[in-house]
Amino acid sequence: MDKNRWLYVTGTLLFVAFSTLAVLGFLLKFAIPHGGRFGGAPPTFLGLTRHDWADFHGMVGILFICLAVIHIVLNWKWVVQSSKRYLGDNWQKALWAVGTSWVLVLFLGYLFSRF
Missing domain, CATH: 1.10.1220 (Arc Repressor Mutant)
Known part of the structure; x- marks a missing residue:
């Protein structure tokens, strides 16, 4: 694959990762419930707990950093x-x-x- 194709793929993935980070950040701040229920399971949002969403946010953040490093190396x-x-x-x-x-x-x- 030539350099321009790598730049295109990297740029597209950076956009997707950044958009995902932004949406998850807003969801974690404003939509996903805090805390747990007395004696019950913690609240969920779309079937995942707040901690699950935060873990996903962290993994996407690491992916974003890796993609940014690749983007800088290519440029x-x-x-x-x-x-x-x-x-x-x-x-x-x-x-x-x-x-x-x-x-x-x-x-x-x-x-x-x-x-």
Whole structure:
């Protein structure tokens, strides 16, 4: 398969994954019931509990991240060319700074979510 076809497939799957994440996020926030019933089974939405929906949301989120990485790899030449154009001679340092900062933000977010 050529690069353009991979970009098309990746872009389409990114759209589907993002749309799914958005819809599930709104459902988890506003439509899917919280808590459980006294002495009974937890409430369900379309046959799945809130935790089942949250697990599905998490799996789609991981898929989205993987697809985003593939998309960046497929477009890496454009990323480098645009970085050179907009950032000049220090484009490599700027990309490293942005990448390192983002990893640090994600890691700190993970750490703080554990407490």
